[in-house]
Amino acid sequence: MVRRTGRRPGAPDTRETILVAARETFAEKGFDGATMRQIATRAGVDPALVHHYFGTKDQLFQAAVQIPLNPAEILPMVLADGIDHLGTNLVRTFLKVWDSPAGPAAAAVLRSAMSSEWTVKLLREFLVTQVLRRVVNESDLDSVEAPLRISLVATQMAGLAFMRYIIKLEPLASLPSEQVVALIAPNVQRYLTGELPSPSAIGDAAA
Amino acid sequence: MVRRTGRRPGAPDTRETILVAARETFAEKGFDGATMRQIATRAGVDPALVHHYFGTKDQLFQAAVQIPLNPAEILPMVLADGIDHLGTNLVRTFLKVWDSPAGPAAAAVLRSAMSSEWTVKLLREFLVTQVLRRVVNESDLDSVEAPLRISLVATQMAGLAFMRYIIKLEPLASLPSEQVVALIAPNVQRYLTGELPSPSAIGDAAA
Numbered sequence: 001m002v003r004r005t006g007r008r009p010g011a012p013d014t015r016e017t018i019l020v021a022a023r024e025t026f027a028e029k030g031f032d033g034a035t036m037r038q039i040a041t042r043a044g045v046d047p048a049l050v051h052h053y054f055g056t057k058d059q060l061f062q063a064a065v066q067i068p069l070n071p072a073e074i075l076p077m078v079l080a081d082g083i084d085h086l087g088t089n090l091v092r093t094f095l096k097v098w099d100s101p102a103g104p105a106a107a108a109v110l111r112s113a114m115s116s117e118w119t120v121k122l123l124r125e126f127l128v129t130q131v132l133r134r135v136v137n138e139s140d141l142d143s144v145e146a147p148l149r150i151s152l153v154a155t156q157m158a159g160l161a162f163m164r165y166i167i168k169l170e171p172l173a174s175l176p177s178e179q180v181v182a183l184i185a186p187n188v189q190r191y192l193t194g195e196l197p198s199p200s201a202i203g204d205a206a207a
Numbered sequence: 208m209v210r211r212t213g214r215r216p217g218a219p220d221t222r223e224t225i226l227v228a229a230r231e232t233f234a235e236k237g238f239d240g241a242t243m244r245q246i247a248t249r250a251g252v253d254p255a256l257v258h259h260y261f262g263t264k265d266q267l268f269q270a271a272v273q274i275p276l277n278p279a280e281i282l283p284m285v286l287a288d289g290i291d292h293l294g295t296n297l298v299r300t301f302l303k304v305w306d307s308p309a310g311p312a313a314a315a316v317l318r319s320a321m322s323s324e325w326t327v328k329l330l331r332e333f334l335v336t337q338v339l340r341r342v343v344n345e346s347d348l349d350s351v352e353a354p355l356r357i358s359l360v361a362t363q364m365a366g367l368a369f370m371r372y373i374i375k376l377e378p379l380a381s382l383p384s385e386q387v388v389a390l391i392a393p394n395v396q397r398y399l400t401g402e403l404p405s406p407s408a409i410g411d412a413a414a
Binding site: 110111113114115120123124127128147148151152154155156157158159160162163164166167168169170171172175179182183184186187190191196197199 | 317318320321322327330331334335354355358359361362363364365366367369370371373374375376377378379386389390391393394397398403404406
């Protein structure tokens with residue numbers, strides 16, 4: 001997906017073999033269940049080589065899913081202005097990535113995530129372990145409510161990318177990004193910090 | 208995608224040929240630009256046969272895009288309780304379709320829409336001509352604002368389907384549908400009838 005502009009020194013084939021092994025292992029065992037040793041064994045290389053090429057398990061996972069956005073780098077910026085500005089900062093940062101040269105790669109990830117069960121599983125693992133878990137640890141969101149809130153935010157962000165960048169539905173597709181931020185951010189903010197209906201109240205109303 | 212349970216009388220191959228010709232013609236010329244006559248010519252059949260098999264151009268388009276949800280039938284129900292209940296009715300009806308036997312077909316449409324430029328174009332044509340245009344005609348939404356409002360709603364609905372039914376992100380994926388309605392509908396309602404920031408105000412703020 002990402003065009004290689006030059007050959008890296010040291011056996012690009014080995015790097016690719018490790019990435020394939022990593023994708024298979026992460027899809028099979030999940031991020032938490034997979035170990036660097038298992039991935040090295042599957043790739044037929046020494047574990048030290050996996051560390052040498054890719055660093056930590058987080059970094060290897062990031063390379064394996066090919067998502068052109070590293071939550072470890074981006075989240076501190078998104079969270080910097082506190083929880084009340086999270087909606088605006090999140091939508092603004094998200095649009096910046098999609099409007100950058102990384103945009104087509106992001107679209108490719110979203111498209112390929114639809115194509116098979118294991119790519120779906122990798123994207124889910126990415127959301128749960130790289131995004132959701134970090135937000136819970138690094139923000140002031142209540143850790144019990146956070147998984148639900150973040151899954152709601154994920155619906156809005158994924159749908160925004162789909163309609164603006166893939167389907168290109170107008171007038172949304174042509175709006176300046178600051179207008180999109182102003183339109184979408186309040187909804188994201190409600191998911192993050194708004195009062196959400198309690199399950200019991202809903203049960204009563206539906207009964 | 209939809210399983211044929213028995214052979215229809217009268218040349219199923221002809222039906223399929225017409226559908227293929229219809230998809231190509233709609234993708235090429237759009238819904239408004241395509242005529243039944245062009246489709247018949249491309250399929251190598253008499254226009255009367257196209258009408259005989261598929262009825263109106265609307266109906267042929269519906270069959271061609273294979274979206275298991277007919278806006279002409281569903282919208283009156285969604286709009287029945289007035290504009291203030293549109294968010295709730297829309298999310299509830301949308302979840303009913305996805306939770307019904309038509310759900311897997313809907314997922315297939317969403318997946319295949321990602322796969323090529325012409326399927327993207329067909330889905331966009333469907334949204335614009337079959338959904339957006341009908342809502343403008345049949346609801347009390349302001350016709351100038353409606354296209355933007357509906358494209359915002361489309362982001363939320365597409366993302367909801369993607370995260371709940373394709374990625375299956377928890378806890379969203381396992382929530383009872385009435386809880387999902389209560390969580391998501393207020394956001395949809397804001398897009399439909401809430402006060403939206405004006406472009407000039409945003410321009411000022413960004414300047």
